Amino acid sequence: MPREEARKLLTLGGDGPSLKDWARVQAFFEEISVGIESLEPSHLEYSEVQKGAYDATLMTEEDSLRSTDQSLRGDAYRESRPTLREGAKATLAAAAIEGGTALALAVAEKRRAGTQLRDFTGEDWANIAGEGGFGVAKGGVRGFSIYWLTNFTATSAAVASSIVTAAFGVAEQANKLRRGEIDELEFIENAELVCLETAVSALPSCVGQALIPVPVLGNTVGIIMYKTVSSSLSQREASLIAQYVGEQRALDEQLAAEYRELIETLDASMSDYLGLLERAFSPDLEVALLGSVELALELGVASEEILDSAETVLAYFLD
Structure with missing residues (x-):
């Protein structure tokens, strides 16, 4: 006052x-x-904070805080735990978003090919609608999978989306294998490429999710970023990449042949070396002596330093 x-x-x-x-x-x-x-005024009585009484007061307050914390945690969990309704919302939202994205990308692809919108034929629109319908189906599966993985496992939305994308790609290759369009080796190679592409696309998905912290929208932003970059390669750049891949395959075959030759040489050398060791440690003293001499020469010991006779042994120890 x-x-x-x-x-x-x-x-x-x-x-x-x-x-x-x-x-x-x-x-x-x-x-x-x-x-x-x-x-601020305390809600405790004066007697509760005196010497000899404050220990019990602190324990009581700790119990009260712990109980309040557990209650708040329980309320937060009940409010945020996954439900069938929320899962359905995520599935429908993902289906709508990815379907719309697929539709837009299909139209953009036709436009990049040089076809004007007014020149689209019924077949073009049917193909675009098919792409959109397939996007809706994929988006529904993706949305449900992301919702399930992010709520029931310790998986981020970007990683969950990458898992689903890889599963789609590998399933498509498996279907081609069943139809006889590709052989087993091509199936393995294509599956590897699908998984590699998925791993690359996971990075922009993470970036998209960081920019827009909504799993489905963040993933969609990442997909658009990746598709834009991957489709912007010119013919010259694509041919350079194809040439590089061919050179890498040729180099891989060359290195594999050299590796086989080195292994064969190593096997032969190891066989000779093991033979020398066997003779050097033979129970027969004469064989062991000759084997030791051969082993020493093989290991690069100078011949004048090798004790290969009774005279050289006596000279080494007595002279």
């Missing part, structure tokens, strides 16, 4: 605080950084 008000109230006498007490309190708060407005 202001000094004038304190002087009026505290000069009445009695057992209450005096003006000197008021001055002492004012001086205390002027010397420290904590203002009096920072203080």
Whole structure:
């Protein structure tokens, strides 16, 4: 309270605080950084914070805080736990978004080929509608999978989407294998490429999800980013990449042949070396002596330093 008000109230006498007490309190708060407005009245009684009693008070407060924390956690979990209705919403939203995205990409692809919108034929629109319908189906599966993986497992939305995308791609290659369109080797190679492409597309999906923290929308942004980059390669760049892949395959075949030759040489050398060791440690002393000499020569020991006769042995130890 202001000094004038304190002087009026505290000069009445009695057992209450005096003006000197008021001055002492004012001086205390002027010397420290904590203002009096920072203080709040305690809900504890004076007797509960005295020596000998505050331990029990602290334990009671800890129990109360722990109980409140558990209650809040329980309420938060009940409000956020997955439900069938939310799963259906995620599935429908993903189907609509990915279907619309597939439709837009199909139209854009036709436009990049040089066809104007007014020149689209019924077959073109049928193909576009097919792409959109397939996108709706894929989006529904993707949305349900993302919702299930992100809520029931420790999987991020981008990774979950990549898993589903890879599953779609491998399933498509498996279908081609069943129809006889590709052989087993092509199936393995194509499946590897699908998984590699999925791993690459996971990065922009993560970026898209970081920009838009909604799993389905973030993944869609990532897919559009990846498709835009991958489809922007010119014919010259694509041919350079194809040439590079061919050179890498030729180099791989060359290195594989050299590797086989080295393995054969190593096998032959190891066989000779094991033969030398067997002779060097033979129970027959004469064979062991000759084997030791051969082993020493094989390992590069100078011939004049090898003890290969009784004379050289005596000279080494007695001279």
